[in-house]
Amino acid sequence: MTEAILDPLPWLIVLPLAWASLAFLLGEGRGGRLAIAGLAAQLALALLLAVQIMAQGARVHTVGGWGAPLGIDLLADGLAAAMLLLTQAVALPLAVYARAYFSAVHQTHFWPLAGFLLAALNALFLSADLFNLYVTLELLSLAAVGLVALGGKTAQAAAALRYLLVSLTASGAYLMGVALIYGVYGSVSLATLAPLVGGDPPLAVWLAAGLMLVGLLAKTALLPFHFWLPPAHGGAAAPVSALLSALVVKASFYMVLRLSLGVFSPLAEMAAWSLGLLGAAAILWGSWRALRAIRIKMLVAWSTVAQLGYLFLIFPLLTADGPALQAGVMQAVAHGLAKAAMFAAAGVLMLSTGRDNLEGLAGVANRAPVTLFAFSLAGITLMGLPPSGGFLAKWLLIEAALAQGHWPWVVVIISGGLLAAAYVFKVLCQAFLLAPRSAHFNRVPRAMEWTAFLLAAASALLGLRGVELLELLAVG
Amino acid sequence: MNAPARLAVVGFALALAGVLAAAVLDLPAAAVDLRAAVAKKLSASGVEHPVTAVLLNFRGYDTLLEVAVLLLALLGMLAVAKPEAAAPAPPAADPMLRTLSSVAVPLMILAAGYLLWAGAHRPGGAFQAGAVLAAAAVLLHLAGRLPAWASPSRVLRLGLAGGFLVFLSVAAILLAQGALLRYPPEHAGTLILLIEAGLTLSLGLILAGLFLVLARRPAPPRAGGGEEGKS
Amino acid sequence: MTPGLIYALTGVALFALGLAGVILLAQALRRILAFNLMGSGAFLVLVGLAQRDGGVDPAPHAMVLTGIVVAVASTALALALARRLAAGGHGDD
Numbered sequence: 001m002t003e004a005i006l007d008p009l010p011w012l013i014v015l016p017l018a019w020a021s022l023a024f025l026l027g028e029g030r031g032g033r034l035a036i037a038g039l040a041a042q043l044a045l046a047l048l049l050a051v052q053i054m055a056q057g058a059r060v061h062t063v064g065g066w067g068a069p070l071g072i073d074l075l076a077d078g079l080a081a082a083m084l085l086l087t088q089a090v091a092l093p094l095a096v097y098a099r100a101y102f103s104a105v106h107q108t109h110f111w112p113l114a115g116f117l118l119a120a121l122n123a124l125f126l127s128a129d130l131f132n133l134y135v136t137l138e139l140l141s142l143a144a145v146g147l148v149a150l151g152g153k154t155a156q157a158a159a160a161l162r163y164l165l166v167s168l169t170a171s172g173a174y175l176m177g178v179a180l181i182y183g184v185y186g187s188v189s190l191a192t193l194a195p196l197v198g199g200d201p202p203l204a205v206w207l208a209a210g211l212m213l214v215g216l217l218a219k220t221a222l223l224p225f226h227f228w229l230p231p232a233h234g235g236a237a238a239p240v241s242a243l244l245s246a247l248v249v250k251a252s253f254y255m256v257l258r259l260s261l262g263v264f265s266p267l268a269e270m271a272a273w274s275l276g277l278l279g280a281a282a283i284l285w286g287s288w289r290a291l292r293a294i295r296i297k298m299l300v301a302w303s304t305v306a307q308l309g310y311l312f313l314i315f316p317l318l319t320a321d322g323p324a325l326q327a328g329v330m331q332a333v334a335h336g337l338a339k340a341a342m343f344a345a346a347g348v349l350m351l352s353t354g355r356d357n358l359e360g361l362a363g364v365a366n367r368a369p370v371t372l373f374a375f376s377l378a379g380i381t382l383m384g385l386p387p388s389g390g391f392l393a394k395w396l397l398i399e400a401a402l403a404q405g406h407w408p409w410v411v412v413i414i415s416g417g418l419l420a421a422a423y424v425f426k427v428l429c430q431a432f433l434l435a436p437r438s439a440h441f442n443r444v445p446r447a448m449e450w451t452a453f454l455l456a457a458a459s460a461l462l463g464l465r466g467v468e469l470l471e472l473l474a475v476g
Numbered sequence: 477m478n479a480p481a482r483l484a485v486v487g488f489a490l491a492l493a494g495v496l497a498a499a500v501l502d503l504p505a506a507a508v509d510l511r512a513a514v515a516k517k518l519s520a521s522g523v524e525h526p527v528t529a530v531l532l533n534f535r536g537y538d539t540l541l542e543v544a545v546l547l548l549a550l551l552g553m554l555a556v557a558k559p560e561a562a563a564p565a566p567p568a569a570d571p572m573l574r575t576l577s578s579v580a581v582p583l584m585i586l587a588a589g590y591l592l593w594a595g596a597h598r599p600g601g602a603f604q605a606g607a608v609l610a611a612a613a614v615l616l617h618l619a620g621r622l623p624a625w626a627s628p629s630r631v632l633r634l635g636l637a638g639g640f641l642v643f644l645s646v647a648a649i650l651l652a653q654g655a656l657l658r659y660p661p662e663h664a665g666t667l668i669l670l671i672e673a674g675l676t677l678s679l680g681l682i683l684a685g686l687f688l689v690l691a692r693r694p695a696p697p698r699a700g701g702g703e704e705g706k707s
Numbered sequence: 708m709t710p711g712l713i714y715a716l717t718g719v720a721l722f723a724l725g726l727a728g729v730i731l732l733a734q735a736l737r738r739i740l741a742f743n744l745m746g747s748g749a750f751l752v753l754v755g756l757a758q759r760d761g762g763v764d765p766a767p768h769a770m771v772l773t774g775i776v777v778a779v780a781s782t783a784l785a786l787a788l789a790r791r792l793a794a795g796g797h798g799d800d
Binding site: 175 | 722745749770781
């Protein structure tokens with residue numbers, strides 16, 4: 001590994017920690033410009049990292065210079081780099097959006113909380129140590145819960161407490177898994193453990209894998225652990241919902257993927273079919289509940305539950321380098337961009353109409369056309385129409401399913417796309433209705449509309465540049 | 477939750493305990509032995525106690541994130557607060573408690589200082605010292621000498637975040653010179669003591685804050701509306 | 708049966724007890740206590756398994772120290788939320 005003057009890996013963690021603490025120092029409600037500057041630098045670093053690893057292969061940064069298993073290692077391979085790019089690329093427009101949003105709606109402490117959230121995400125994607133992953137998971141959960149509860153309303157506090165309890169129980173299960181692994185192997189470093197876990201590991205390893213998997217599934221809101229997500233994501237402020245649905249739930253999915261491909265790969269077969277079935281159930285149930293939602297943000301939140309199901313469909317189809325893995329990552333990235341755009345658009349629509357239910361949307365098509373267009377573009381990804389990233393992901397998934405002869409999955413995937421079309425069109429139809437005479441629309445800052453549009457366009461056009469993302473994924 | 481479901485959960489918990497116990501009793505010998513690795517590198521770590529060395533040097537990155545978690549929890553608590561919660565007066569002072577606090581608090585501060593210094597050679601260090609300082613703050617609050625926090629002032633925020641920022645700055649400077657948190661062996665002891673000192677103060681404040689923010693009395697219900705608040 | 712193994716088995720029991728508690732109990736405060744029980748169980752397993760063949764392994768001790776701090780932080784936030792909920796619905800817009 002050649003020495004680089006600027007090694008992006010640790011800076012991607014140090015930078016957000018720094019601006020988050022400085023934002024706290026600056027005082028309540030301050031820190032927006034600092035955040036945007038920091039995020040711009042982080043996006044540049046993430047791009048630099050992607051370029052570096054495409055040229056030189058996966059990179060490792062040994063923290064403290066000690067090296068695993070004594071110290072902690074940071075690992076950046078294609079998968080990590082893709083998730084880092086997603087995080088920074090979603091967070092920067094959302095920061096601009098949030099700054100405009102919170103000029104209209106009062107807030108305290110959003111910026112430090114968001115900063116720690118992003119630091120936790122970056123640290124999680126780069127970590128190569130099981131216990132360090134636990135600490136980053138906790139950092140992530142606490143930041144997310146704090147953001148959900150922001151604003152001090154009782155309903156949000158209830159949703160936040162439920163989210164926190166589920167999250168803490170899940171982390172407790174994960175920690176017990178780490179304890180068992182340490183007891184068996186004497187190390188928690190992923191690189192050290194991977195060759196040690198053979199085809200017939202002791203019972204403790206099976207239990208550890210099971211505990212860690214269930215914990216992570218609960219954090220990713222896979223059926224039947226999905227009950228905390230709609231109130232939490234549907235009730236929070238729009239920028240918060242966007243960050244949570246787009247990024248936070250992807251982190252625990254990333255960990256499931258990383259563990260299935262790495263340390264626990266001999267054990268992964270056992271759970272693969274259950275994950276696939278739960279994913280299929282999530283797609284169908286989540287889409288159905290989205291279709292029946294009355295409030296805009298609950299519709300989008302249930303849509304998240306449904307779209308997360310696609311991520312788990314890949315597990316029964318997973319082979320070493322096959323299209324299933326690529327489909328999963330592409331879906332994660334495309335959905336991240338699209339869902340962020342959708343929540344951003346929902347926030348604009350709610351500010352504009354002053355109400356949060358679908359009926360209140362009538363007539364908004366004339367007032368906020370950019371936003372509605374953004375909503376539609378995001379919907380294109382969810383439906384899986386070309387040239388969006390969602391289309392590419394579903395195409396790869398169908399390809400993987402047909403290659404292995406599992407056509408029932410294909411039926412589920414296509415049904416999911418049709419149901420997504422149904423609930424997206426439900427929103428659009430409402431918006432194009434004529435406004436009743438009593439309707440009053442507020443002015444919404446332009447920055448909000450255009451950042452939503454930017455995110456949506458990115459997700460819709462992702463398919464055109466999808467090949468490069470897949471190349472990145474192939475590294476490491 | 478109805479009775480059959482409750483029974484199912486209890487049964488599941490018992491089964492889980494049984495299976496875990498069986499697994500724990502049946503463990504093979506560990507493949508990797510970190511004790512030898514720690515012992516070998518202890519002299520290069522800057523401290524003499526192996527747990528402190530692991531905590532602040534070998535796995536110092538975990539400690540950095542952990543302090544962030546604490547700071548974040550305090551932030552979350554401040555964010556959760558209802559907007560109009562007023563800063564309440566301290567509770568009525570009990571004379572015995574006041575006397576106790578006058579005697580105990582200086583001793584506790586001294587003990588914290590000792591724990592901080594002792595961490596290099598025996599069990600101790602920044603977290604333990606910070607916890608003792610926080611306990612002193614709680615005692616002062618109970619004795620009526622320290623009010624609960626409403627919204628921390630700029631100086632207080634500096635104290636809260638200062639330790640973390642010192643740690644982060646040292647990490648960043650070392651990063652610019654090589655790897656993250658790679659202490660040069662000849663300065664490792666001093667740097668670790670510096671970081672721990674900053675952490676002691678900040679952790680004491682943060683842990684005290686976790687209590688003192690919770691100690692706020694909720695604002696009284698508005699006349700003529702709203703439900704009775706339970707505290 | 709070494710002391711380390713006894714700690715580990717106790718930890719297992721506490722973990723299962725805490726897990727059942729979080730699922731079954733209704734009041735927020737009790738669920739938070741149950742979660743702490745789960746955490747303590749996991750810590751005991753870590754520390755117990757570190758000692759099972761004589762000699763003390765410092766890495767799990769450091770991990771448990773970190774874990775305790777994280778548990779305290781999480782408990783504090785959970786308590787603040789529980790308190791906020793108990794304070795009720797007046798003052799909402």
